[in-house]
Structures are given as structure tokens and as C-alpha cells.
Amino acid sequence: MKQRVLVLYLATSSLDDRVVGWASYDGTGRTNPTTGDGEQPPYATGTDALRDGWRLFQASQLIPPYPGHEYDTSFLKHEFFFEKVE
């Protein structure tokens, strides 16, 4: 069995919110996704990916800001990992 991984970054912590970023990694070797290779996300929302058969296996936690760094911005916060195994 080989795993395909889809990572979606959403506009809020809600899985049905819109996709703002994406990445994919293909364990089957059929495709070679890479940085900057697309303009449009594969799905409009996280739930759209579920409906297409992707299984969610990790979602980022909601972590309070560190005191004194409440206004800092850094990595994308709402990261969801999906897989298909074939």
C-alpha cells in the first residue's frame, strides 16, 4: 500500500472553511508536486476533500499566543493533513 498526502491550509480553524494554501506528496511516484506548481487549490474547502475520499489524519491544534507575542505572525495556523492509501 502506498500513501498520497494532501495538506490543506484553511482560512479559519473550521474544516469547512476555504482553502488558502496547499501541498501534496505522492507516495505512488506517479506525480511530482513541487513548490509553486499551481494557481488553483485542488478543493475549495476542507470538507470538499473529505467528500472526495481523502481521510483526515491530523489537524493543527489551537494554541494561545505566547505572552508578549500576541501580534506576531509566523506559520500558517490552520493546517490539515489528509491521506489516500492505495
Place this chain on the structure above:
Amino acid sequence: METTSHLLSSVLMARFAAQGFLRLDAVVPDDLNAAAVEALERGIPGVPYGIPLNVAFPDGSFTRRLVDLPPVAGALRSLVGPDPAVDHLAVHVREPNEGSAQPLHGDAIIDTRRDAFDVQLMYYPHDVTPEMGGTLLVPGSHLRLTNESDTGRYQNLLGQVRLTCPAGTVLLLHHGIWHGGRRNDSARRRYMFKIRFNPTAPQVRLWDTRDLDDPAVVAELSTTFPWYEHATGRLEIYNRIALWRTLTGDDTFDIEHWATRVHNRPGRTA
């Protein structure tokens, strides 16, 4: 070097503060582009870290001619002042059909300065077509505190810029912007020449400020980008307010009361 008439406007400075980059399309003339390609193929001599710009490059060299072009010189003066230092320079080459892209990254290491910034000049001496894998830029990413290629997991962000441009285009980037060289799927070698500049004086009102009160300034600073998460996008505006206060020396500047509101503590001084 004639720069005064080519200083950036406040609107363009605000665009830089919001987007983290400016582009000057086809600003370099054809003869200099041709000289640049030859020079890049030969290799560009390095310079000592921190050398003053006014002595870094010999008269007549393509690098001297490039930085002395009035639109380039005026933009640099507006961003990093009249006597910047050259941090370093580099020739970047994306080989034909090379099969991979750079991971998304910010140059150097995490840089927490909020009251100063470096500028990176990226110069493209030939046309960059979509299949040549032009530089990937993420508008509005420059104020995010991340370290170098730790962002490599992000392959695509909505609204990213996959640069295509005519020959002679120059980009001027805030040091923090997320970027990367895309995969070159063409049969042609792609060149990009980069120079990083350090300011040597406070970066306050170095541009042509006559339009400082133009409503377009606030409009530029209020720009959001499709890849922003809803809540974090608001923090980006807040951080731009802080940057614009630094650039203008105006501690009262605000957008829709956002900074004023969260600092209002009647009766308290600290």
C-alpha cells in the same frame, strides 16, 4: 547618479510596506541586458560584506550601470537611504528542465527587526516566460517571523506570484519575503542576479513624501491577500501600521483605529 526625480512616492512606499516588494518592469535597457548576460556567464566578482555601495562596483561595470539607472537608484535611495552598504551579491541560475524547485524560504536567518529592513534587488536580464520557472513570491509574507526554509512545506499559497516578466525587470524585496526559484521546465537557462543592501541610516521619510496624505496610501496599507487566514490577516494590518509609523516617524498613524484601540489604557502610562 540622478535620483531625486525618481524617488518613490508615498503610495509606492506603502505598496512596498504592504506587499513586501516592488517591481520595475523592463527598466533596464537592452544593451545593458546583453552586457549583463555576458557578465553573468563569466561570473560576477564578489564584494566584501558591508562595502559601501558607492565604492562596491567599478565604473563601467554592468553592476555599477545597473544600480546607477535612475529608476533603480531612486527606488534604492527611497528604501535604504543615500549610502547603503552592499551585504552580498549572487548569480542564481535555474538550469533547463532541472526537475525541482527551491523550497519556499526567506533569505538569511530569522530577522526580528521592526525598525529597519534590508532590501534585495533581483534583476532578470532576459524575458521570463511561465515555463521558465520565474521566481515565486508570496505577497505580504515579509512580516512573518519564520526562519529561512522552515516554510518549505508550503507548496502553493493562494494569490502567490509566479513571476513572468520582460527582459530588464528589477524587483526590490523586503528581506523577509517568502520566495523561491521555481522549477525551470523550459529548454533555456534562466538567470537572476541578486544584490542585498543594508541601510546605514534610519529609514525614515527617505522617499518623496509630497503625497503622504493621499488616501491611496491607506488603501495600499489595507490590502489583504488571498492566502491570509481571516484572523491572522488582521494582525498583518496591525503590523503594517507599526511599520508605517516607523517609516514616517508618525506615532499617531492608524487604520480604522486598530492600533489606537488596543493601546488605549486610560490613566496608565506603561
